[in-house]
Amino acid sequence: MRRAVAGSPTAPPADLFVVLGATGDLMERKLIPALYAISAGTAGETRRLRILGSSRRPWKDEEFRDYAIDALVSGKCAPPAAARTWAEATVGFQSTPEDLSEGLGPLAQRIAEEEARYRLSGNRVLYLALPAVAFPPTIRAIGEAGLSKGPGWTRFVIEKPFGRDLASAEELNALIHRWFDETAVYRIDHYLGKETVQNLLVFRFANMLFESVWNRDRIRHVEITVAEDLGLENRATYYDQAGALRDMVQSHLAQLLTLTAMEVPTNLEADQVRNEKVKVLRSLEPVRPEDVVFGQYAAGTVGGTRVPSYREEPGVKPHSSTETFVALRLKVNSWRWHGIPFYLRTGKRLPMKLTEILVRFREPPVWFFGDKGPKELTANSLSITIQPDEGFALGIEIKRPGHAIRLETHQLHFRYAEAFGPLTDGYQTLILDILRGDQTLFVRADEVEESWRVFAPVLQDPPKPRPYEAGSWGPKESDALLAADGQEWTER
Numbered sequence: 001m002r003r004a005v006a007g008s009p010t011a012p013p014a015d016l017f018v019v020l021g022a023t024g025d026l027m028e029r030k031l032i033p034a035l036y037a038i039s040a041g042t043a044g045e046t047r048r049l050r051i052l053g054s055s056r057r058p059w060k061d062e063e064f065r066d067y068a069i070d071a072l073v074s075g076k077c078a079p080p081a082a083a084r085t086w087a088e089a090t091v092g093f094q095s096t097p098e099d100l101s102e103g104l105g106p107l108a109q110r111i112a113e114e115e116a117r118y119r120l121s122g123n124r125v126l127y128l129a130l131p132a133v134a135f136p137p138t139i140r141a142i143g144e145a146g147l148s149k150g151p152g153w154t155r156f157v158i159e160k161p162f163g164r165d166l167a168s169a170e171e172l173n174a175l176i177h178r179w180f181d182e183t184a185v186y187r188i189d190h191y192l193g194k195e196t197v198q199n200l201l202v203f204r205f206a207n208m209l210f211e212s213v214w215n216r217d218r219i220r221h222v223e224i225t226v227a228e229d230l231g232l233e234n235r236a237t238y239y240d241q242a243g244a245l246r247d248m249v250q251s252h253l254a255q256l257l258t259l260t261a262m263e264v265p266t267n268l269e270a271d272q273v274r275n276e277k278v279k280v281l282r283s284l285e286p287v288r289p290e291d292v293v294f295g296q297y298a299a300g301t302v303g304g305t306r307v308p309s310y311r312e313e314p315g316v317k318p319h320s321s322t323e324t325f326v327a328l329r330l331k332v333n334s335w336r337w338h339g340i341p342f343y344l345r346t347g348k349r350l351p352m353k354l355t356e357i358l359v360r361f362r363e364p365p366v367w368f369f370g371d372k373g374p375k376e377l378t379a380n381s382l383s384i385t386i387q388p389d390e391g392f393a394l395g396i397e398i399k400r401p402g403h404a405i406r407l408e409t410h411q412l413h414f415r416y417a418e419a420f421g422p423l424t425d426g427y428q429t430l431i432l433d434i435l436r437g438d439q440t441l442f443v444r445a446d447e448v449e450e451s452w453r454v455f456a457p458v459l460q461d462p463p464k465p466r467p468y469e470a471g472s473w474g475p476k477e478s479d480a481l482l483a484a485d486g487q488e489w490t491e492r
């Protein structure tokens with residue numbers, strides 16, 4: 001039987017997808033499964049691809065193919081025979097020098113050879129699946145090897161973190177722009193690949209019901225929670241330097257905030273949407289120390305298992321003051337939101353995995369229903385669950401059957417799993433968008449910089465992290481932050 005190879009003369013030419021850092025965790029867990037789904041045709045849309053992995057390992061094609069096959073089989077993405085057929089037809093590997101100052105000449109040469117041998121389209125994706133320290137030398141080496149321009153389009157993909165603060169983000173952007181126009185740059189914040197995050201735009205702008213109450217007149221406050229039950233997962237080297245504010249708030253929580261608070265864009269073109277997101281960030285003052293609480297987990301019990309404190313995790317400095325929890329209050333100074341607090345919190349070793357946007361509406365101005373005043377009997381709330389039980393629930397007051405007027409809060413639910421079955425991984429969406437040239441779900445240079453402008457100043461003199469027991473919802477100071485406004489975190 002004839003195998004479908006990337007350069008088969010009867011098929012349209014394939015694009016080349018080059019991954020630098022192709023022997024790391026991201027490639028194994030996310031990119032190989034997504035690339036397989038897209039190019040083997042198990043995703044909704046099929047794209048013809050030739051995949052070239054590259055890293056410092058002195059591997060040959062066969063070793064990398066075996067690695068890709070293992071990733072697919074152990075991740076239950078493909079049966080062994082299908083994984084092998086795909087890898088042999090689609091995947092190659094080029095080793096790069098230990099010392100990048102020797103340049104990426106061999107990679108550039110291999111790319112040209114692949115394009116000639118498989119009669120590829122000349123379109124290239126250059127994907128950096130590397131730790132942040134490797135970004136600057138790799139970007140320079142890519143540029144100097146002449147790889148920023150190819151025979152067709154060239155798209156440059158980079159994963160967070162985009163800098164550690166405003167200055168380093170500006171520097172990184174300037175370096176990228178030395179070689180690539182912003183229209184060719186795809187900065188990945190994987191939260192934007194999640195169906196439920198994209199659905200925020202549909203939810204808000206396709207449902208007049210919600211859009212008409214989405215403002216300071218009807219909303220009392222908004223809570224954004226990104227809770228993880230996991231701890232460090234062997235990432236101490238990175239995490240102990242980064243902390244929760246850099247790791248989660250500046251990126252993922254900022255994305256959820258901007259999509260929740262943005263104005264209606266003129267249309268859904270990438271730059272229209274991104275302009276509106278940037279405007280939200282521009283309307284935020286840099287975070288003030290009194291609006292932030294940092295926490296660090298002490299030993300405790302999560303999901304019935306005893307877990308050590310953060311400082312006892314392998315690789316963490318014994319006196320580390322890195323925050324594993326952040327709670328903060330933000331005021332979006334826009335016409336729509338003036339005076340309405342947005343409370344954000346994220347942490348490791350919290351009781352559960354939960355990403356949720358909770359909108360608390362105002363109480364009725366007059367209460368007719370007995371002693372229970374609006375304070376105790378909650379006002380309407382809308383909780384949008386980004387993960388894991390994707391969907392939303394609208395809490396409304398109902399009269400309990402019976403002679404007396406007694407009220408109860410009940411939830412109107414929508415669950416993705418019930419309507420559509422399991423959702424696909426966000427990386428498939430993001431990679432397809434890169435191949436299509438749609439930048440809507442990617443973070444623009446000015447968006448990164450504005451976000452650092454808001455969040456980084458607090459790191460200049462960071463608050464002391466307050467201890468919290470693993471398995472709790474963070475330090476008590478996090479509750480006090482809201483209590484000071486007469487509010488409280490919605491109980492789970």
Ligand code: BG6
Pocket residue numbers: 228247355
């Ligand atoms: C990553 C962070 O960006 O997001 C991790 O570096 C975090 O620390 C992860 O665990 C959370 O992603 P998700 O998709 O599991 O919510």
